[in-house]
Amino acid sequence: MKENEIQHITSFREHFSTYVSLVILTIMTVAVSVFGADLLSLTVLTAMAIATTKAVVVGYYFMHLKYDPMIYRLLVGIVMLLFVVFMILTIFDYVFR
Amino acid sequence: MSDTSNNYVNFFQAKKGIKSWIFTLDHKRIALLYLYAVMSFFLVGVLLGLLMRLELIAPGETIMKATMYNQTFTLHGVIMIFLFIIPSVPAIFGNFFLPIMIGTDDVAFPRLNLLSWWLYIAGATLALLTLVVGEGPADTGWTFYAPYSVQTGTNVTMAVMAAFILGFSSILTGLNFIVTIHRLRTPKMKWFNMPLFTWALYATSWIQLLATPVIGITLLMIVAERVFGVGLFDPAIGGDPILYQHLFWIYSHPAVYIMILPAMGIISEIIPTAAHRTIFGYKAIAISSLAIAFVGYFVWGHHMFTSGMSGPARIIFSILTFLVAIPSAIKVFNWTATLYKGSIEINTPLLYTLAFIFQFSVGGLTGLVVGALAADVHIHDTYFVVGHFHYVMFGGTGFAMFGALHYWFPKIWGKMYNTLVAKVGFTILFIGFNVLYFPMFVLGLLGMPRRYYDYLPEFTLWNQVSTVGSWILATGLIIVIINLINAYRKGAKAPVNPWGGVTLEWQVKSPPPLHNFDRMPIVSEDGPYDFSEEYKQKIKQA
Numbered sequence: 001m002k003e004n005e006i007q008h009i010t011s012f013r014e015h016f017s018t019y020v021s022l023v024i025l026t027i028m029t030v031a032v033s034v035f036g037a038d039l040l041s042l043t044v045l046t047a048m049a050i051a052t053t054k055a056v057v058v059g060y061y062f063m064h065l066k067y068d069p070m071i072y073r074l075l076v077g078i079v080m081l082l083f084v085v086f087m088i089l090t091i092f093d094y095v096f097r
Numbered sequence: 098m099s100d101t102s103n104n105y106v107n108f109f110q111a112k113k114g115i116k117s118w119i120f121t122l123d124h125k126r127i128a129l130l131y132l133y134a135v136m137s138f139f140l141v142g143v144l145l146g147l148l149m150r151l152e153l154i155a156p157g158e159t160i161m162k163a164t165m166y167n168q169t170f171t172l173h174g175v176i177m178i179f180l181f182i183i184p185s186v187p188a189i190f191g192n193f194f195l196p197i198m199i200g201t202d203d204v205a206f207p208r209l210n211l212l213s214w215w216l217y218i219a220g221a222t223l224a225l226l227t228l229v230v231g232e233g234p235a236d237t238g239w240t241f242y243a244p245y246s247v248q249t250g251t252n253v254t255m256a257v258m259a260a261f262i263l264g265f266s267s268i269l270t271g272l273n274f275i276v277t278i279h280r281l282r283t284p285k286m287k288w289f290n291m292p293l294f295t296w297a298l299y300a301t302s303w304i305q306l307l308a309t310p311v312i313g314i315t316l317l318m319i320v321a322e323r324v325f326g327v328g329l330f331d332p333a334i335g336g337d338p339i340l341y342q343h344l345f346w347i348y349s350h351p352a353v354y355i356m357i358l359p360a361m362g363i364i365s366e367i368i369p370t371a372a373h374r375t376i377f378g379y380k381a382i383a384i385s386s387l388a389i390a391f392v393g394y395f396v397w398g399h400h401m402f403t404s405g406m407s408g409p410a411r412i413i414f415s416i417l418t419f420l421v422a423i424p425s426a427i428k429v430f431n432w433t434a435t436l437y438k439g440s441i442e443i444n445t446p447l448l449y450t451l452a453f454i455f456q457f458s459v460g461g462l463t464g465l466v467v468g469a470l471a472a473d474v475h476i477h478d479t480y481f482v483v484g485h486f487h488y489v490m491f492g493g494t495g496f497a498m499f500g501a502l503h504y505w506f507p508k509i510w511g512k513m514y515n516t517l518v519a520k521v522g523f524t525i526l527f528i529g530f531n532v533l534y535f536p537m538f539v540l541g542l543l544g545m546p547r548r549y550y551d552y553l554p555e556f557t558l559w560n561q562v563s564t565v566g567s568w569i570l571a572t573g574l575i576i577v578i579i580n581l582i583n584a585y586r587k588g589a590k591a592p593v594n595p596w597g598g599v600t601l602e603w604q605v606k607s608p609p610p611l612h613n614f615d616r617m618p619i620v621s622e623d624g625p626y627d628f629s630e631e632y633k634q635k636i637k638q639a
């Protein structure tokens with residue numbers, strides 16, 4: 001139980017810059033959907049890449065994954081990988097239909 | 098703690114009154130709450146099944162109209178899948194025995210455990226409400242395929258919400274078990290000292306945790322489409338019906354491993370105990386549970402070979418499906434190898450186990466037939482598929498569940514049932530099961546489609562055989578259940594360890610005390626199935 005009881009005090013600076021980067025990424029998503037809509041699947045890919053980056057930032061900084069033992073990062077990684085494989089298998093249907 | 102005295106307080110006696118049950122935090126009581134609820138719904142599901150078989154005793158309308166038949170098989174499916182087979186083994190026997198088998202006093206989050214049960218009851222209530230509200234229960238089949246599920250006037254929204262809530266119950270149980278296994282094992286119990294039932298539950302829990310949210314979202318999408326007209330699945334409003342099938346089966350194929358893996362865990366417990374020897378290939382069986390859980394995520398497309406999915410995707414999914422056969426076969430071979438030259442005691446739990454191996458093998462191998470792309474194009478949506486999954490789900494998990502009930506009955510209630518009646522009941526159940534479901538393979542190959550209340554005259558004979566089988570099965574079921582109820586009411590006192598098992602639950606008294614262990618459990622360093630004399634001596638001396 002020990003590692004749960006340690007208090008992590010994160011600086012305001014770190015919190016704020018995480019927040020700012022999330023906002024910038026959100027603006028990027030909107031921009032891509034507005035100005036890059038005619039790029040079709042490339043737009044979707046970019047939006048997905050941005051969303052993934054955001055998820056990593058939230059998990060790593062806000063959810064304190066960076067303080068946790070390696071095993072937790074590994075578990076989260078496996079879950080993300082699982083999702084990616086879901087997507088790839090499904091896209092195999094849509095691309096070749 | 099004097100464990101020589103007989104007058105200890107067991108978990109039944111610890112508290113009295115209805116509140117001590119429905120608000121209990123004791124994993125054993127929660128397990129029994131599940132047992133009573135799940136078994137009640139099982140009997141409802143059986144009744145619906147019997148009605149369907151009765152309708153099919155002759156071509157044409159026999160006892161119900163087409164719509165009612167559609168609603169009957171939908172409700173049968175929803176009840177059997179979401180209310181019976183998914184919670185059956187993990188929520189009943191997992192809850193009761195997981196903490197005991199790893200040598201601890203409860204699950205990691207007892208309150209969450211209670212919440213799971215309450216969510217189960219809420220979901221069940223909602224599912225039953227569809228019977229009496231509005232246009233009656235859904236008529237879509239338990240798969241809720243779009244676009245029909247978006248268009249029909251029956252109570253799809255309510256049924257879908259019921260499944261959604263039940264999903265949460267399942268997720269929380271999975272989460273609870275994962276944390277329990279990681280954090281609460283008794284100090285001497287390393288990962289590879291865990292009983293195989295625990296390994297099976299561990300693999301299952303990961304599926305519950307990671308796959309169930311997908312169906313949650315999907316079901317909400319149906320509601321969004323029905324209620325707000327968002328075009329997701331209905332082509333008429335810009336949706337894609339095959340997307341629904343993808344999302345549905347991304348959960349529902351792994352879900353069949355939620356149903357079968359814990360059952361395999363039970364088999365891995367009963368066999369070494371009945372053969373009085375350590376299990377053959379312990380690590381192989383443990384790892385194969387994880388392998389099945391893992392591979393099971395990537396095969397969902399085999400349900401969609403005829404729904405218009407692309408050719409390359411169909412081939413990939415067919416190949417991936419065949420991979421599942423490998424870890425399944427590893428288990429079957431290791432079980433039979435354990436029995437080989439063991440000093441076998443043919444008790445009731447072992448009979449159920451042997452029936453499991455036989456029926457699961459039939460179900461598993463016909464699974465390869467339907468998983469093969471070319472063959473499936475012909476037998477998709479025929480009775481062959483119905484036969485296949487009933488052999489796996491009922492012939493497999495159902496029989497394992499009854500095996501578990503007979504195996505652990507003396508531990509849970511401290512009483513023994515009439516073993517002769519139990520064996521007779523089993524025999525009738527076994528015969529009834531095979532007479533009921535084997536004809537479905539024949540009917541399917543002859544081309545009889547599933548989900549119709551009517552059929553061509555040439556299918557009559559095999560349908561009648563099947564219906565007679567359903568009566569034999571029901572007779573067996575009644576004998577088995579009455580025998581157990583009788584044992585509960587006036588059975589003779591059971592010894593602490595009637596079968597000679599060596600996993601930790603046989604070290605605690607029957608029924609177990611409130612906190613399970615009066616003293617530190619004794620874990621063998623040679624794995625969980627240590628039948629050596631030294632280990633037995635060690636337990637005796639403690």
Ligand SMILES: [Cu+2]
Pocket residue numbers: 349350353396397399400
């Ligand atoms: Cu499947």
